[in-house]
Amino acid sequence: MTQYPVNMSVTPDVSAHFDEATNTISYIVKDPTSDACAIVDSVMDIDYAAGRITYDHADALIAEIQERGLKLEWIIETHVHADHLSAAPYIQDKLGGKIGVGSKIMVVQDTFGKIFNEGTEFQRDGSQFDKLFEDGDTYKIGNMDAFAIYTPGHTPACMVHVMGNAAFVGDTLFMPDGGSARADFPGGDAGTLYDSIQKVLTLPDDMRLFMCHDYGPNGRDIQWETTVGEEKAHNIHVGGGKTKEEFVKFRTERDATLDMPKLIIPSLQVNMRAGEVPKDKDGNPMLKVPVNAL
């Protein structure tokens, strides 16, 4: 197993921005000893019925970074999201920073390149991104060390990013009362997701975990922060020592009842291009709807 360079003595400042339309939480993560920061999982707003894209959520992230005088070094995608569009290139245009995603993005691009019948001009080598992370890859945000953990299962390209004593778990885990993400998208696998979650749960008990989504189960207020210890003890899908067999049975049965996310069709086309809207042959931004393909 990969040895990860955990350093619990560094406590980044984490600023959360909740997107009500998609229940996504975007983060600005600041190095405690410099002005450097990273964004994790930004959101671009879409009114899909109207085909209209706007930038209120991204503009709020940009405004905060500018007001605090921070320097954006990284724009991290924990995975190719199927429920919201990434604003990474919009933010990069305004503030700079490198866009990074897991190296298995190539698998996702290949799968959905076929489903959306993308032509040969759609590169399936991850070249739309500035950095492709492998399991255990390290990088710097100012003086702060960060690293990526490969956590497939929800999708083949999922990574958890650890920055000091804060881990951004993407869609591996939800809050303890929310459980885990679905594993039934093309390339997903419940058993693989269980193994990935176990990797995250080997981090120190007091590692802070930040969710990509929260839906406020049972009417509680939206929350996004917990710890490894809390998840291990109380997560309703994997906590309290639930076995892989129990998890796979539960996850598979549950996933069979779930509808597709409302924004999966536009999200995949945009996010597999690092947040760029595809263009038609005349260069106009244009989205497709493959019929009976998902």
Ligand SMILES: [Fe+2]
């Ligand atoms: Fe996701």
